[in-house]
Amino acid sequence: MSSVLFYEKPGCLSNAKQKALLTSLGHRLSVRNLLAEPWTVERLRPFFGVLPVREWFNPTAPRIKQGEVLPETLDEPTALALMVEDPLLIRRPLIESEYGMGCGFESGPLLAALGVAIAVDQDLQSCSRSGPDPRCDLPTDGAAA
Structure with missing residues (x-):
């Protein structure tokens, strides 16, 4: 098939399912650590294509859950600056292939080109852990998933 550059948060169970698929x-x-990449605004922006700014963000990031960052109120330059500063805010995975670039793992042109068919009732995007504090989006320390 093709080569896919896949930016993940190491230990993320949802990213593991996506990679397996x-x-x-x-x-x-080719798997890369999303949190360790030296992101720049110019390098990050193409992953979001025509998506509205609010859809660029990881809704389970601590700063979003705590109300410190409100994606629906941000303009593009501010959103990108925040994500470069704090990559936990970036909706993951980021995917780059010969078919294009994208963020998240939901049905759309990029995943369709990669041959990924997601059933209507199948959620490969949301956090795979359950409970009130899934701890998926804490900074990596080797223990958080």
Whole structure:
């Protein structure tokens, strides 16, 4: 199939499911740590395409859950500056392939081109952990998933 650059948060269970699906379809993955990448505004912006700014954000990021960052109130330059400063805010995964770039793992042109068919009742985007504090979006310290 194709080579896919896949930016994840190491230990994220949802990202693990997404990678397994892409690999099962024959794609060769090059996996990178989203939180350790030296992001710049120019490098990050293409992943979001025509999505509204509010959809660029990871809704489970601590700063969003605590109300410190309100994605629906942000303009593009402010949103990008915040994400470069704090990559936990970025909706993941970020995917880059010969078919284009994108964020998140929901049905759309990029995943369709990669041969990913997501059933209507299948959620491969949301946090796979349950409970009031899934701890998925804490900074990585080796223990948080």
